[in-house]
Amino acid sequence: MLFLRLPLLVLLTIISAPIWAAEPALYQAIQRTIVAQLPTTTVSYDIEILSPTKGFEPLAQCDEIQASFNQPPARIAGRMIMKLQCDHSAQPIYAQVHVSVVADYWVAAHDLPAQHTLTADDIKIVQGEINRLPRHALLAETETMTLYLGQQLKRSIPANTVLQATLLAAPHVVNMGDDVVIELQGDGFSISRVGTALANGAINDTIRVRLNNQQLLTVKVIGPGRAIPL
Known part of the structure; x- marks a missing residue:
């Protein structure tokens, strides 16, 4: 088993010199693939190669080793399987690694x-091992702020609770029982009808409405009190 601590944006430190000197391309391929998928807020990471090094001997003569994930992980953290291949060979070798x-x-x-x-x-940014976080924890990335600020909490939470995507939902712009204007537009015409919402809905949600003639219609919410027919 090999263990390597790799601070982000710092040159690779060789912990096990004889093994790394013998097969540097193997470890560089693994490192390169993992680093490319790390969160942008990563401060440091550890890569532990769990597979015995003897299993990598067929890769020793490779001019270039290609590394990929056997199954794309939702988050680069914890134990995962990597597929290693020579540039001229179709037979892969699998390595088990653990990333902190x-x-x-x-x-x-x-x-x-x-x-x-x-x-x-309402938010505070803290630093820690994301391996230990809930699966849907929100990392402090720019896209996270864009997506989730302005959403509503589904339930109350105490201070210092890890914020998770599953705790949040887009705010309702239509509530059950509201009047909803259903808009239909085409070349040279525009028609609108009013119905009653039979469910709550956020923008882009699909809900059903009841028209004045009692007809039920499925619509897509496009704004406060507005929808289009589907």
Whole structure:
């Protein structure tokens, strides 16, 4: 078993010199593939190669080793299987690795009630091993802020709770029982009808409405009190 601690953006430190000197391309291929998928908020990471080194001997003569994930992981953390191949060979070799990642993530800055709309003041960025976080924990990345600020909490949470995607939902712009204007537009014409929402809906949600003639219609919510027929 080999263990290597690799601080991000720092040159690779060889821990086991004889093995790394013998097969540097193998480890560089694994490292390169893993680093390309790390979260942008990564501070440091550890790669532990669990497979016996003897199993890698067929790769010793490779001019170039290609490394990929046997199954694309949802998050680069924990134990995973990597597929290693020579540039001229179709027969892969599989390596089991364990990756530990320290990165920035979101927690609640204070107690937050259910149905609260999340703002920047409600979050606190902390640093820790994401291996230990819930599966849907929100990392402190730019796209995370774009996607989740403005969403509403499904339930109340205490301060310092790890924020998760599954705790949040887009705010409803249509509530059950609301009047909904159903808009239909085409070349040279525009028609609208009013119905009653039979469910709550956020933008892009599909709900059913009841028209004045009692007809049921499936629509897509496009804004507060507005929808288009499907």
